[in-house]
Amino acid sequence: MPSPEITVRFAARAIDAVRQVAAEEILPRYRSVDAALKSDGSVVTPADFAAQDALVRKLQAIDPVPVIGEEMAAAEQQAIFASAPRFWCIDPLDGTKNFSEGVPFFAVSVALMEGARPVFGIVHDPIADEAFHAAQGTGAWLNHRPLVVPREAPPLSRAVAEVSLRRDAAQGLRSALKRHPPYGRRLTSGSSALSWCHLAAARIDVMLHSGQKMWDYAAGALVLQEAGGALAAIEAGDFWGTDAWRRSVIAARSPDLLAEWQAWVGAELAR
Numbered sequence: 001m002p003s004p005e006i007t008v009r010f011a012a013r014a015i016d017a018v019r020q021v022a023a024e025e026i027l028p029r030y031r032s033v034d035a036a037l038k039s040d041g042s043v044v045t046p047a048d049f050a051a052q053d054a055l056v057r058k059l060q061a062i063d064p065v066p067v068i069g070e071e072m073a074a075a076e077q078q079a080i081f082a083s084a085p086r087f088w089c090i091d092p093l094d095g096t097k098n099f100s101e102g103v104p105f106f107a108v109s110v111a112l113m114e115g116a117r118p119v120f121g122i123v124h125d126p127i128a129d130e131a132f133h134a135a136q137g138t139g140a141w142l143n144h145r146p147l148v149v150p151r152e153a154p155p156l157s158r159a160v161a162e163v164s165l166r167r168d169a170a171q172g173l174r175s176a177l178k179r180h181p182p183y184g185r186r187l188t189s190g191s192s193a194l195s196w197c198h199l200a201a202a203r204i205d206v207m208l209h210s211g212q213k214m215w216d217y218a219a220g221a222l223v224l225q226e227a228g229g230a231l232a233a234i235e236a237g238d239f240w241g242t243d244a245w246r247r248s249v250i251a252a253r254s255p256d257l258l259a260e261w262q263a264w265v266g267a268e269l270a271r
Helices: 009-028 046-062 074-083 096-100 172-179 192-200 214-227 255-270
Strands: 065-070 086-094 106-114 119-124 130-135 139-142 161-165 184-186 206-212 229-232 247-252
Touching: 009 046, 009 106, 009 119, 009 130, 009 214, 046 074, 046 096, 046 106, 046 184, 046 206, 065 074, 065 214, 074 130, 086 096, 086 192, 086 214, 106 192, 106 214, 119 192, 119 214, 130 184, 130 192, 130 214, 139 214, 161 192, 172 255, 184 192, 192 206, 206 214, 206 255, 214 229, 229 255
Parallel strands: 065 086, 161 184, 161 206
Antiparallel strands: 086 106, 106 119, 119 130, 130 139, 206 247, 229 247
């Protein structure tokens, strides 16, 4: 199947579909749903399933390719990835724990993938009514405005950092960040997709994550890259060359700031 041209009309249809799903399936359930735990310990709600079902229908009406959704069985996800040259990758509700606890920081994340790379992505924050989107090689936008990371970035010592490290990974790094953090302020927001976009919008300055799944990074990483931000994997310089199913993240507003951030992290990991 030939790749679609990511036209303004294509993007508008996809953004409208995502906004509609958020308005119809997610926001009416905000602060009124019961959460459950999945086998991996993460939280899921009826809004996740309702939004995923609606997104599948609407996105396949725009480009009728398979959909990998977070709430699908792993075997089904892997079968699509192995056999489909192009597919939608969606997180119907990124930040479900926040959503279930009434914290207004969650999003819908949608990417059109060709192999292990996104060619188009949307991250929609229904509370702030912000739709970040990007197309490979053509730039990024916030709602209808071009999104470009400012050229100037603070030094690492004054940076605002988004950090999320698993308890079973990088224990030495976790300890170092607590003992002598190299940045000015740290936060952990609970929504990977929005963190990428807030970095692209210069609301934060650097990011570190020990491992994100495909639906966590697919749309947001494209937004950051197309906005002019810098990204890599913790263990490798090429973010896109690592395992598509779980990619670590080290990213920054600018290449110089990323280099400073990488140097500090690398030195701590080498101890």
